[in-house]
Amino acid sequence: MKIAVLPGDGVGKEVTQQAVKVLKAVVGKSAALELTEAPIGQAGVDAAGDPLPMKTLELCRKAEAILFGAAGVPGDEKIEFNKRPGASLLRLRKDLDLFANFRPVFMFKELIGASTLKPEIVDGLDLIILRELTGDVYFGEPRGIRTLPNGEREGFNTMRYSESEVERIARVAFETAMGRRRKVCSVEKANVLETSQVWRDVVVRVGKDYPEVELSHLFVDAASMMLMRAPKQFDVMVTGNIFGDILSDCAAMLTGSIGMLPSASLAGDKKGLYEPVHGSAPDIAGKGIANPFAAILSMAMMLRYSFDLPVLADKVEKAAARVLADGYRTADIFQPGTRKVGTEEMGDAVVAALARV
C-alpha cells in the first residue's frame, strides 16, 4: 500500500499522526505499508519555497492514496495565489484530477446531544455531500483583480461548468445513490446562473439512465435551509465546487462538530486523497486538543475506496464508535458527564478499541 502522507499545517500535523497510528495498528502484518511523508502548505514553503513542492507532487502522482492533514496559515488570503499555503491543496486536486469529493455526514448516536439541532432532527442522519472539486468559480478563468478607470479596484472570478464536467460528477452521484437509498438531490442556482442551467440540464439527462433513482433539485439557498430543517430527507446531495464547500461546513455541524467530518477526493479510479474537512484550525493548533476523528475516519475511507479493504475500514469506524460510547471526548464535542481527552489520547483510545470490535 503506497501512501503519501502530507500532514501540512496547523492541526493537520497532530491529527494525521493519529490517523497514521491507527492505520498501522489496524493493518498490522496483513499488508505491507509504504508510508512516505512530504511537506505541503506552509510546511512546503519552509522546506522548499513552494506550498506544493515538485517532490511532493511527484510523490502524490506515484502514490495509490494520499493522507492529507491541512494546508493554510492565518493571513493566507493576503499572499499571492501560487505562493499561498492553502492554495497548494487546490493545485493538488487539479493536478491529480480529483473531481469527486465525498463528504459523508452521519450521526454517531453518542453525539446526538452535541449537535446544535434537536435530537429528533439529527438522529439517524446519514447523507453524502458529493462536491465537484476541480471546476467552478474555484478554477474558472478569467480571474483577478484589476483597476477600473475611476481608480478603484475590482475583483472578478468566473463561474463555469462544461457539460462533460457535470456529466462525470452526476454519474458518480447516481452510481453512489444506487448503493444507498437511491435518492439524488442536485443543488444549484438555476434561477439566477447560466452555469446552473447547464448543470441542471445535464443532471436530468444523466438521471434518465438511472430510472430507479429519485432525482430532485434544490436551489442552494433552499438547500441550506432544508439541511437545517429536515436533513434526514437527503441521501446523496450533488453540487458544484463552491456550493459544496459551503454546504459541507454547514452539514458538518449537524453531527456536533466539524472535527467529525471525513472526506475522500477521487479521480474516477481507485486513487484518492483523504482529508479531514476541518482545515488547519490555527486557533487551536499545537495545543494537542484537536479532534482526530475526521482524520481517522478519512483514513478508513481510504482503506475502503483505494485499497478495497472494507473489513478493516469497518473495524476503524467501529473502534471510533466504541471510543465515543466509552465516553471519550475532545473539547469540541465535550459534554458534562463525558471524559475530556487530547488528540493523542483519543488516537490511543481508538487503537486500544480495535482489539474490542
Ligand code: IPM
Ligand atoms: C475545503 C476547504 C478548502 C476549499 C480550502 C482550504 C481551499 O475549505 O476543503 O472545504 O475551499 O475547498
Ligand code: MG
Ligand atoms: Mg471548506
